[in-house]
Amino acid sequence: xxxxxxxxxxxxxxxxxxxxxxxCRVVFDVTGYPVDFIYVRVNKKFNELMGVKNAAGxxxxxxxxxxxxxxxxxxxxxxxxxxxxxxxxxxxxxxxIAGWFLVSVYSPRANFFVAMFQNISNRKQxxxxxxxxxxxxxxxxxxxxxxxxxxxxxxxxxxxILLSIGEGLIATDGKGNIVLVNKTAxxxxxxxxxxxxxxxxxxxxxxxxxxxxxxxPESRPxxxxxxxxxxxxxxxxxxxxxxxxxxxxxxxxASMVTPVILDGKVIGAIEVFRDVTREREIDKTKTEFVSIAxxxxxxxxxxxxxxxxxxxxxxxxxxNKEQKKYLNEVYRGNQRMVKLVNALLDVSRLELGTFAVNxxxxxxxxxxxxxxxxxxxxxxxxxxxxxxVFEENIPVISADPKLLRMVAQNLLSNAVKYxxxxxxIEFSLxxxxxxxxxxxxxxxxxxxxxxxxxxxxxxxFFRADNAREKDTEGxxxxxxxxxxxxxxxxxxxxxxxxxxxxxxxxxxxxxAGMQKKEKNTAAD
Amino acid sequence: MExxxxxxxxxxxxxxxSALSNKLxxxxxxxxxxxxxKEGLEMALSAHPDLILLDIVMPVMDGMTMLQKxxxxxxxxEAKIFMLTNLSDTSKVADAIMQGSYDYLVKTNWTLEDxxxxxxxxxxx
Numbered sequence: 001x002x003x004x005x006x007x008x009x010x011x012x013x014x015x016x017x018x019x020x021x022x023x024c025r026v027v028f029d030v031t032g033y034p035v036d037f038i039y040v041r042v043n044k045k046f047n048e049l050m051g052v053k054n055a056a057g058x059x060x061x062x063x064x065x066x067x068x069x070x071x072x073x074x075x076x077x078x079x080x081x082x083x084x085x086x087x088x089x090x091x092x093x094x095x096x097i098a099g100w101f102l103v104s105v106y107s108p109r110a111n112f113f114v115a116m117f118q119n120i121s122n123r124k125q126x127x128x129x130x131x132x133x134x135x136x137x138x139x140x141x142x143x144x145x146x147x148x149x150x151x152x153x154x155x156x157x158x159x160x161i162l163l164s165i166g167e168g169l170i171a172t173d174g175k176g177n178i179v180l181v182n183k184t185a186x187x188x189x190x191x192x193x194x195x196x197x198x199x200x201x202x203x204x205x206x207x208x209x210x211x212x213x214x215x216x217p218e219s220r221p222x223x224x225x226x227x228x229x230x231x232x233x234x235x236x237x238x239x240x241x242x243x244x245x246x247x248x249x250x251x252x253x254a255s256m257v258t259p260v261i262l263d264g265k266v267i268g269a270i271e272v273f274r275d276v277t278r279e280r281e282i283d284k285t286k287t288e289f290v291s292i293a294x295x296x297x298x299x300x301x302x303x304x305x306x307x308x309x310x311x312x313x314x315x316x317x318x319x320n321k322e323q324k325k326y327l328n329e330v331y332r333g334n335q336r337m338v339k340l341v342n343a344l345l346d347v348s349r350l351e352l353g354t355f356a357v358n359x360x361x362x363x364x365x366x367x368x369x370x371x372x373x374x375x376x377x378x379x380x381x382x383x384x385x386x387x388x389v390f391e392e393n394i395p396v397i398s399a400d401p402k403l404l405r406m407v408a409q410n411l412l413s414n415a416v417k418y419x420x421x422x423x424x425i426e427f428s429l430x431x432x433x434x435x436x437x438x439x440x441x442x443x444x445x446x447x448x449x450x451x452x453x454x455x456x457x458x459x460x461f462f463r464a465d466n467a468r469e470k471d472t473e474g475x476x477x478x479x480x481x482x483x484x485x486x487x488x489x490x491x492x493x494x495x496x497x498x499x500x501x502x503x504x505x506x507x508x509x510x511x512a513g514m515q516k517k518e519k520n521t522a523a524d
Numbered sequence: 525m526e527x528x529x530x531x532x533x534x535x536x537x538x539x540x541x542s543a544l545s546n547k548l549x550x551x552x553x554x555x556x557x558x559x560x561x562k563e564g565l566e567m568a569l570s571a572h573p574d575l576i577l578l579d580i581v582m583p584v585m586d587g588m589t590m591l592q593k594x595x596x597x598x599x600x601x602e603a604k605i606f607m608l609t610n611l612s613d614t615s616k617v618a619d620a621i622m623q624g625s626y627d628y629l630v631k632t633n634w635t636l637e638d639x640x641x642x643x644x645x646x647x648x649x
Contacts, residue, residue: 298632299537299540299610302631306547306635309635310543310547310550315550
């Protein structure tokens with residue numbers, strides 16, 4: 001291109017650029033520090049942008065008022081570029097013309113610079129909108145959080161209610177680690193929630209029986225629930241559990257545990273418990289009352305018995321048949337009362353724990369043999385076929401003979417009482433599969449127990465209808481006593497029965513034997 | 525039938541004391557009665573009965589105390605005695621008796637017949 005043509009070309013470029021362009025000379029102060037600049041040449045767009053007719057020849061502040069104040073960075077960069085020759089860029093807002101600009105600065109020769117102004121207001125606007133959208137979104141999120149917080153507070157309130165219910169509540173995860181301890185539980189156990197959170201319940205909340213022996217973990221209701229062995233887990237009736245407070249004092253608890261199940265898996269357990277000290281005391285008072293009353297009854301009962309006896313033996317004159325008959329009724333009635341009073345006293349002793357347990361090495365086969373001997377007469381009278389079967393090698397067991405005797409006597413006498421003439425009874429003794437228990441099995445072909453009455457068989461004073469019919473004189477306490485003795489010995493008793501077919505009782509006693517127990521003084 | 529053997533019955537409950545007395549009298553014994561340990565002690569030391577039936581729980585002086593005091597006496601140390609228990613006598617006492625330290629008769633559940641037989645054996649031997 002010829003030089004004139006190229007000049008026209010470049011000039012048209014210059015004039016028609018969409019960006020503003022300014023060719024400037026820097027003004028320095030005495031120290032050589034850039035303090036101002038003069039527009040040497042500007043393009044049409046620049047003038048347009050700045051809203052001036054022609055910026056050429058003017059100073060910086062004349063085109064961008066107060067540039068030193070509002071855009072000192074622009075000034076600084078221009079000066080630096082003019083001095084160093086290194087190009088720079090800057091995004092800046094130029095207030096007087098209300099616009100965002102991307103300013104690119106380079107230096108064609110020392111002390112001079114060229115600044116290109118690209119209007120980025122639009123972009124900036126979009127960016128601002130985006131920013132606003134972001135803020136709006138954040139606000140929405142914050143609102144959601146507020147909602148979430150409300151929900152959490154509501155839940156916390158529910159938990160607070162839970163936390164303050166009158167009963168102690170402990171929740172654990174699937175492994176038995178504590179996840180929740182409510183206020184009442186904390187108070188009862190004298191612990192703070194944070195002391196035990198996350199710790200294994202077996203470790204931080206020990207559980208004992210009334211003798212102060214720790215309950216084996218697998219027998220603890222909460223562990224039974226976690227193992228999925230029950231829906232509502234609690235101590236067996238008559239078994240008392242105790243929790244220990246921080247100060248080492250103990251208190252009896254009644255507790256119920258339910259497993260928490262999700263998708264068929266046990267993911268935790270919730271135990272609700274209360275301190276039943278007061279209830280036990282009341283119970284004890286009632287039992288003591290029964291005990292005292294029973295003791296008081298003994299004297300008049302003995303007296304009636306003896307006088308009836310003397311009348312019957314003719315000590316004060318011969319009796320006619322009728323008189324004898326009537327007196328026999330009196331005597332029998334008295335004997336029933338005596339039996340009842342004895343049974344009541346046994347029950348009270350069991351409940352108050354005043355029965356001393358004095359274990360000795362017992363040959364259980366011999367004991368059962370002697371119990372059978374006692375019942376020989378009745379067995380013979382009813383022409384019952386009786387067999388005693390026992391496994392070889394049943395070890396000697398450490399047990400209180402009088403208590404073990406009561407159990408055997410009760411099971412056998414029931415079988416004899418409730419089996420009709422010419423029936424069959426089999427008493428067998430053997431060890432269980434695990435060799436941990438000795439089993440007493442008493443099987444009869446007697447009247448059986450009606451299905452609907454079976455669940456009450458071990459309760460106090462309960463007598464099945466058919467039993468009442470056959471024998472009007474039972475106390476209804478025999479099985480309750482037998483079961484109490486067995487339970488307290490760490491064993492178990494159960495039965496199978498079909499009305500008019502027969503009944504089989506199974507009593508299991510641990511080979512480990514009974515624990516020695518001193519008699520509590522109480523009212524005995 | 526025993527003849528003229530003297531038996532002292534020391535028992536605070538009238539009905540029981542009278543029943544025992546009546547039975548023993550019927551069996552031919554001479555019966556003395558005392559209603560507490562103090563009376564019983566006096567009577568025992570003065571009448572020197574062949575056998576003493578001694579209740580445990582009594583007012584004024586109980587059976588164990590009377591027994592103790594009786595044993596301090598020369599005659600009393602050799603006297604034949606049966607403690608009368610109803611198995612409720614404050615636990616420890618009943619236990620001590622049955623532990624074999626003393627001869628005893630059980631008031632509860634035993635018939636008078638049982639008691640007479642035991643007494644017969646004790647006196648016979």
